[in-house]
Every structure is written in C-alpha cells, then in structure tokens.
Amino acid sequence: xxxxxxxxxxxxxxxxxxxxxxxxxxxxxxxxxxxxxxxxxxxxxxxxxxxxxxxxxxxxxxxxxxxxxxxxxxxxxxxxxxxxxxxxxxxxxxxxxxxxxxxxxxxxxxxxxxxxxxxxxxxxxxxxxxxxxxxxxxxxxxxxxxxxxxxxxxxxxxxxxxxxxxxxxxxxxxxxxxxxxxxxxxxxxxxxxxxxxxxxxxxxxxxxxxxxxxxxxxxxxxxxxxxxxxxxxxxxxxxxxxxxxxxxxxxxxxxxxxxxxxxxxxxxxxxxxxxxxxxxxxxxxxxxxxxxxxxxxxxxxxxxxxxxxxxxxxxxxxxxxxxxxxxxxxxxxxxxxxxxxxxxxxxxxxxxxxxxxxxxxxxxxxxxxxxxx
Numbered sequence: 001x002x003x004x005x006x007x008x009x010x011x012x013x014x015x016x017x018x019x020x021x022x023x024x025x026x027x028x029x030x031x032x033x034x035x036x037x038x039x040x041x042x043x044x045x046x047x048x049x050x051x052x053x054x055x056x057x058x059x060x061x062x063x064x065x066x067x068x069x070x071x072x073x074x075x076x077x078x079x080x081x082x083x084x085x086x087x088x089x090x091x092x093x094x095x096x097x098x099x100x101x102x103x104x105x106x107x108x109x110x111x112x113x114x115x116x117x118x119x120x121x122x123x124x125x126x127x128x129x130x131x132x133x134x135x136x137x138x139x140x141x142x143x144x145x146x147x148x149x150x151x152x153x154x155x156x157x158x159x160x161x162x163x164x165x166x167x168x169x170x171x172x173x174x175x176x177x178x179x180x181x182x183x184x185x186x187x188x189x190x191x192x193x194x195x196x197x198x199x200x201x202x203x204x205x206x207x208x209x210x211x212x213x214x215x216x217x218x219x220x221x222x223x224x225x226x227x228x229x230x231x232x233x234x235x236x237x238x239x240x241x242x243x244x245x246x247x248x249x250x251x252x253x254x255x256x257x258x259x260x261x262x263x264x265x266x267x268x269x270x271x272x273x274x275x276x277x278x279x280x281x282x283x284x285x286x287x288x289x290x291x292x293x294x295x296x297x298x299x300x301x302x303x304x305x306x307x308x309x310x311x312x313x314x315x316x317x318x319x320x321x322x323x324x325x326x327x328x329x330x331x332x333x334x335x336x337x338x339x340x341x342x343x344x345x346x347x348x349x350x351x352x353x354x355x356x357x358x359x360x361x362x363x364x365x366x367x368x369x370x371x372x373x
Contacts, residue, residue, distance in 0.1 A: 001315065002337045003115035005106065005125045014120060017112040019334035022315070031328040033357035038161070038330070040195075040278070040304050040348040042140060042223025042271045046263040054260070056167045056255040063258050067231045067266045077206075077235070079242040080253050083228035084191045084217040089117045090249070091213050091232050092153055094241035095185035096123070100152040103282050105144070105184075107156035109163070109336035114155055114189050126150065126372065130160060130167065131338075139171040144354040158205065159192035162307040162332050164300035166193075166201045173252035176209045185210035191220040191230075195275050196302045213242075218261055221304075222271045228254070229261040275304060275348060282347035282354045289358050293365045304348030307332050307339065312368050314343045319369040 001022065004015040023036065064078040071078075079094075081087035092104060104118040108127045118125050128143040137160060144154075154175070158167045179186055188205035194216065196202040205212035218224040226288030232242050283299060285351060290297055290308065297308040314331035322328065332342025345361070347354060 001331070001333050001340075002335060003106075003108070003110055003112040005115055005127055006119060007124045008102075008122045009119045015112075017115055017116065017228065019112055019330075022334065023330070026328055029328075032326040033328070033353075033360045034349070035280055035327070035329045035345045035347075035354075035357055035361065037303065037346040037349055038302065039220040039225045040223045040271060040275055041350060044264055044271075046221060046260075048259055048263060053256040053259045056259045057252065061262065063253065063261060064231070066262065067233070068296050070265070070268070071233060073233060074236070077233055077239055077342065079232040079239045079246060080258075081230045081242075081246060082253065082257065083219060083230040084189065084215050084251060085113045085117070086228070086250070087215045087217065087230040088114055088155070088187065088189060088234050089121060089244045090242045091187045091215055091238075092118050092123070093121055093245045094225060094232075094238050095187055095213060096152045097183065097185070100183070102152060103151045105147045105151040105154045107154075107160075109160060109332070109339055110155075110157055111189075111335065112162050114157060118153075118155070129153075130156075130171075131163075137165040137167075139167065141171075141174065144175065144178065148178060151184055151280060153185050153187055154179055155187045155189070157189040157192075157226075158203070158304060159196070159300075160188070161192070162305070162330060162335050162339065162342065164192070164303045164306040165289070166203075166300065166302075169203060172203060172205070172208065176205075176212065179210050180209060184211070188212055188214045190214045190216050192303055194221045194272060197272055199302055201302055203231070206233045206235075209308065213238055218264075218268075221275065222264070222268055223274075224260070224264070227257055227260055229257050246253065256347075278348050278351065281351045282349075285355060285358050286347055286361075289365070291363045292362065293369065295365070305344055305346040307342040307344040309341050310343050310365065310368055311341060311372060313340050315332075315340070317343075317364070318367055319363050325364055326342060327357070328363050329344075329361075
C-alpha cells in the first residue's frame, strides 16, 4: 500500500495511488464517524454568480498577486497551479537541472503523489528517510549524503504525512547546506505548514535558500478541499521554469477555481484561527481516549492530525473492527510500510461530530486489544 518508487513509467506501468484507491470508496460509504480527514473542515460562506465564476480572466486581476502579497514576495516568485498535486510535478520539472540527473530523492514516509509523480515525468525516484523509528522523526543524514551525488532534486514534506511532525530546524538547515554544496534543488510540499503560522515551527523552505521552492494550496489548512488552487514560491528563475511548464501542460488556470479562491483570499487567517480552536476543543478528547487504552502519545505541536501505534495492522483493523462501527481513519501503512501499525486520526472536523466519534474510537481500540489478548 505504500508509495511505489522506481524508474520512469507510462501506460500500464503507471502505479495507482493506493491510498486514494483504498480511501475514496470508503469515504463514499459515508461512515458516520469519520476521523480520516487530511484537510481542515471550515464552513466558508460566499456567493458568486455564474458570470463571476466563468469570467475571471476578463476581470484584470492576477491571482499570483494575492499570493505574493500574502507571503510578502515579488510577483516573479509566484507560480499559480491547479492545486498542490499539480504544483509538485511542475516544481520538480522546474527544479531539475538542465544537464543533471533526472533522478529525484523523495523523503519517506510520504504521500504517493509526492513520491510517484516524478516517475510520470520521466524521472527515477529513490528514497531517503525521516524516521520511522517510533516517536523519532529525525532525518537520516547518511541516506541523504549517499543519494546526493545521484539526484537532481530532493523532495520532502516538512509537516510529515501521516504523523503531523515538523522537520527539526537543525535537519532543515543541514539539508539546505548540503544540497547547495551538491548543486541539488529542493521541492518542499508545505500544504500543512500554514497551520504553524505565528509559531516557531513556521519555516518555509523558500525562505531558507534560493535552491528551494515551496508548494502550497488552499486545500488542506484552509478548508477548501474540493477546490484546486495552489502555488509555488521560490527564486525567480525556477519559478519562470514552472510557469513555462504550467502553460505547456495546462494553459490557463480554471476561472471558477480562481474566482472562488479570490472570494476567500483576504479572509484566510480566519481558517487558521479556527484550526487552533478545533485543536483546543477536540485534541484533549482524543488524548483522553488514548490514555484510557494505555497508549502513551505526544501529539504534534500544531496542525489537525497525528498518528499513533495500535499494535496491529491498521488496514486489517479498520476492515475488521472499524467498518462495523461506522468508523473511518487512515492507516499509516499507506505512507510507509514501517507504519503499518499506525493510525492517522484527524481532529479538524466538527466538534460535535468529533465528540460523538470518541466512544466509537474507544470501542475500536478495545476490540483490537481484546483481539491481541
């Protein structure tokens, strides 16, 4: 179920995103106790006419300007994309050196799109690790040094999916230093990082070095999951490359998506404030359930999800015990085989629904413990 790394692919060699193949059918079951969300649930309220939705590109406005102003960068440092998934592929294409190896080093654990999209654009993909020793999420520096001579790009997700753990500043600075010396660029998937704004953990890679680009979107921390509106931030030369790639592969951004993004962009901090409220309301209830079952776990210091060990294969447990209870949460093995006994639980949903799900999660954990007895 974990991401499938390897060489370039096409046709029937293209690997599925096993997490989505597993998750979407279960999401469509509408299980009443859903703790699987990878994005924040925020109730945006706005109205747009069909003329506004379809006619954005005649408005004279520039969505890249919104992003530039929010991040206090120059306009030439911003490339708009259709969500983070497309932005990751564009960023890898843009960051690959002209005459260097078409090989991408990808941090594991990771979401399969980060790992596998490079294979679809003709790259070999090789892994390096952060963790996954239980509770220890340090960068494996020996692995990084081993692959650096072989790669043109390093791709990572600073706020790790599924654990929610932020890369340490020491590892972050070290990675910037060694990649610059090696002439390797960094593509950083930061769709969860904005939940850390205002804290010591908010450390976008593009601010660390001109060899790093940051990918972000309105999907995960801003409660706009159905919308595909993302962006890449970085040095002007790489961003120019990304814009060329976007024009060749996409042409123009979707007018409805950009119109909806424009309707909320000036109010994005409301969603970030609401994340902290949801965390304050919901996370203690989760910790109480885990403590009841003897699970000693320190949640990540910010964000909307985390992952803990349940001492059994989470895919099997979700099928055997979760489905009959109407419970849905995400198995960690979808992101790395060494996390097959981990379960990702999100606390960014409706507080009432989350509260109602806690006795069900408790029964789920009881069933596992009785089954292991």
